[in-house]
Amino acid sequence: MSLNKEDHKEIWTTxxxxxDLHYNLxxxxxxxxxxxxxxxxxFLLYRIPVWRKPETANKQPLLSxxxxxxxxxxxxxxxxxxxxxxxxxxxVKEAVSIIFENPGPNEKEYFNKxxxxxxxxxxx
Numbered sequence: 862m863s864l865n866k867e868d869h870k871e872i873w874t875t876x877x878x879x880x881d882l883h884y885n886l887x888x889x890x891x892x893x894x895x896x897x898x899x900x901x902x903x904f905l906l907y908r909i910p911v912w913r914k915p916e917t918a919n920k921q922p923l924l925s926x927x928x929x930x931x932x933x934x935x936x937x938x939x940x941x942x943x944x945x946x947x948x949x950x951x952x953v954k955e956a957v958s959i960i961f962e963n964p965g966p967n968e969k970e971y972f973n974k975x976x977x978x979x980x981x982x983x984x985x
Contacts, residue, residue, distance in 0.1 A: 875952060878940045882933065882956040888933040901926060902961050904966060909985050910975045925981040952967050 873881075889897040909924050930938070941949045958977060962969040 872943070873940045875944075875948070878937065878944070878952050879936050879956045879959075882941075882952065883959050885933050885937055886928065886956060886960060889929075897932070898926075898928075898957075898960050901962070902964065906961060906964075906972065906976060909979050925983045927954070927983050927985050928957070929985045950982075954980060957982050 886898045887896060891897045891900065893918055905926060912924050942951065944952070957980065958972070960978070961972040961976065
């Protein structure tokens, strides 16, 4: 009896999915060679707590962190679909949060105090 590769599907830990997703995101570059998601963090970090949708009476953030699905490997996408929707949302938010914390200690503190609870991630 032989086992096919399809019969043996690798299951990753939550931390492995977070790390690989984070690596996918920090590896993605724009046409100008700059890291795509680090530039998005620079733009959004101090704007997320301030910019709001007027129709929600300032309770919902207007800006979301946008991830292009083309920047995520098929393997990571497969692992994300293998977990519950709630867990997948948590994994994505954690991977994106690491990028927000990278610029420096002041930015990390500001992110954790003022932005993390407002962070919304959407896919393109």
